Structures are given as structure tokens and as C-alpha cells.
Amino acid sequence: MKTTVLLLVLCLSFSIAPSQNMSNEKLAEIFEKVSDSIEGEPGRWQFYVKDISLMCFTDLGNNRMRIISPIMETFQLSEELKNACLTANFHTALDVKYAISNDILWTVYIHPLKELSEEQLIDAISQVYASNITFGTSFSSSTLIFPGLSSEDSKEKKKTTKKERF
Numbered sequence: 001m002k003t004t005v006l007l008l009v010l011c012l013s014f015s016i017a018p019s020q021n022m023s024n025e026k027l028a029e030i031f032e033k034v035s036d037s038i039e040g041e042p043g044r045w046q047f048y049v050k051d052i053s054l055m056c057f058t059d060l061g062n063n064r065m066r067i068i069s070p071i072m073e074t075f076q077l078s079e080e081l082k083n084a085c086l087t088a089n090f091h092t093a094l095d096v097k098y099a100i101s102n103d104i105l106w107t108v109y110i111h112p113l114k115e116l117s118e119e120q121l122i123d124a125i126s127q128v129y130a131s132n133i134t135f136g137t138s139f140s141s142s143t144l145i146f147p148g149l150s151s152e153d154s155k156e157k158k159k160t161t162k163k164e165r166f
Contacts, residue, residue: 022116024058027065030121031056049129058113065113067124069132071098071105081136088131088139096127096141107131107141 024042031038035047035054043058058065085098085105096109109124116124127141134140 020115020117022065022113022118022121024060026118027056027058027121030118034122034125049125052129052132054125054128060113063112063114064110065116066108066110067128068106068108069128071107071132071135074100074103074105077105084139085135092138092140093131094127094141095124096131098131098135098139105135107135 028038028042028045031045031047035049036051038045038047040046043060045056047054047056052069054067054069056065056067089097093107096107099106099108107128109128111120111124131139131141
């Protein structure tokens with residue numbers, strides 16, 4: 001009996017759970033609420049949050065969306081900064097990533113459009129903004145940081161060969 005009731009509750013919770021069904025119209029409404037200014041058209045927006053430029057592009061046919069923010073031209077990037085970006089992608093950038101396209105370093109968030117919730121979208125905007133303004137310092141998109149190697153551990157690891165590690 002308990003199993004039957006549990007199964008019934010689970011089935012009902014899945015059937016009444018709201019689907020996200022994000023659209024360009026809903027994106028535009030949310031961008032209007034959270035940005036200082038916005039321009040563009042459905043599927044292509046540029047908006048500002050505290051003087052930081054963010055852009056959003058959607059591809060309805062492939063159910064994709066991305067929010068991006070330019071950081072700097074790649075000729076300004078040292079190898080040390082590139083390595084710091086790659087390390088941040090693993091530990092501190094969380095749902096956003098640092099990426100290079102058209103000779104520009106970007107911070108980028110990519111997600112299926114329809115499955116995106118309003119809360120996820122607002123969090124994505126926050127993470128893209130944070131990863132832009134923390135570039136060069138903590139390289140973080142939020143206060144959550146996945147643990148990694150300390151600099152001393154990293155130096156020690158470099159001394160071992162692949163054969164010794166496995």
C-alpha cells in the first residue's frame with residue numbers, strides 16, 4: 001500500500017510540474033527587468049548591467065541560447081591569463097566559461113532555450129556579469145568554488161611523470 005501511494009504521488013508530481021518553455025518573448029521581458037538598458041530584436045539583444053555589456057542570441061530551430069560578454073581582445077592576453085581562464089573553467093567559472101572567438105575573449109553561458117527557467121536565466125546573467133568583472137582576479141562567476149590543487153601541490157605534480165601517476 002505504501003509503495004502504491006508513493007508511486008501515485010511521484011506520478012502526480014511529474015504530471016503537474018510546470019514545463020519551462022522559455023521563449024524569445026519571455027527572455028525579452030526578463031532582460032527588461034534586470035538590465036539598465038537594452039536594444040535589439042527577438043533572438044538578438046545587447047543589454048547592460050552596471051556598464052557591462054552582455055548579449056543574448058537564440059536559435060529557435062536548434063533550441064539553443066547563449067549569453068555572452070566581451071572581456072578583451074586576445075592580443076592582450078598573456079599565456080598566464082589564458083591558463084588562468086582554463087583553470088577557472090574547471091574550478092570557479094561554474095556554469096559560464098571563458099572562451100575565445102573572433103580574436104576576443106568572452107565569458108559565455110550556453111543552454112537549451114525551452115528548458116531554461118526564469119531562475120536559471122537570472123542566475124546565468126549574474127554569472128556572466130560576475131565572471132566578466134572578476135577576470136584577472138578571482139576569475140569566478142559566484143561565491144561557490146570547486147576545490148583544486150594548491151600551488152605547492154601543483155608544483156609537486158609537475159615533477160611526476162604520467163607513468164608514475166597511474
